[in-house]
Amino acid sequence: MEKNGRQPKQEKQFEERLLEVRRVTRVTKGGRQLAFRAVMIIGDKKGKIGLGLAKSQDVIGAIQKATHDAYKNIKKVPIVGANSVPYGKTHKYKAALVRLMPAGPGTGLKAGSSVRSVLELAGYNNILTKILGTNNKLNNALATINALSLYKVNTVKPKKVEEKTEA
Incomplete structure (x- = not known):
């Protein structure tokens, strides 16, 4: 533990790579709703791989959601x-x-x-x-x-x- 009570940061076991970001629209009664879809791939270069797909109103949010989804979908x-x-x-x-x-x-x-x-x-x-x-x-x-x-x-x-x- 550090002085401020936080856990020390550990190195990430998985390498993350952004595969694609797309702008998508949904047409509603009020008009077009703009969103972004991100596809992230994670892997440890030792036989584990995961793919995540997510949408959000902004690019950064979509990337964060897709990364979280990729960690949940790891395959050996x-x-x-x-x-x-x-x-x-x-x-x-x-x-x-x-x-x-x-x-x-x-x-x-x-x-x-x-x-x-x-x-x-x-x-x-x-x-x-x-x-x-x-x-x-x-x-x-x-x-x-x-x-x-x-x-x-x-x-x-x-x-x-x-x-x-x-x-």
Whole structure:
């Protein structure tokens, strides 16, 4: 505790990234109501990723709400081998179609748009991707997160077989 009774600030475990801010309007009887929609992505670069979406009357409020929402929606994703995915997978979310393919060490992160942001914050370094269908940042990010969270990885270690020696 510090002198003033407050807790000392700790470093944030997650890195935050603003994916998109859009101006949205709602038409009512009184006229158009203006608001802002923010999409935030958070990740710890060790296999945890979250996406938050929120609206507010001002940009700062929307970003704060979206960040809070992202912390509530954290998913764990597998990272294997050379910081890549276990096997190739194609996932569809609404009109977005994202293909993820494993890559060897030294390949780098071959991805574009919001898929790159999601994979960087999740902790992947060697992966090949292809975005098909739409260029909507939100849907592409959600398709990527859903695809990553659907991977099935064998976490049980195989038992050692003991050899019997005959005397």
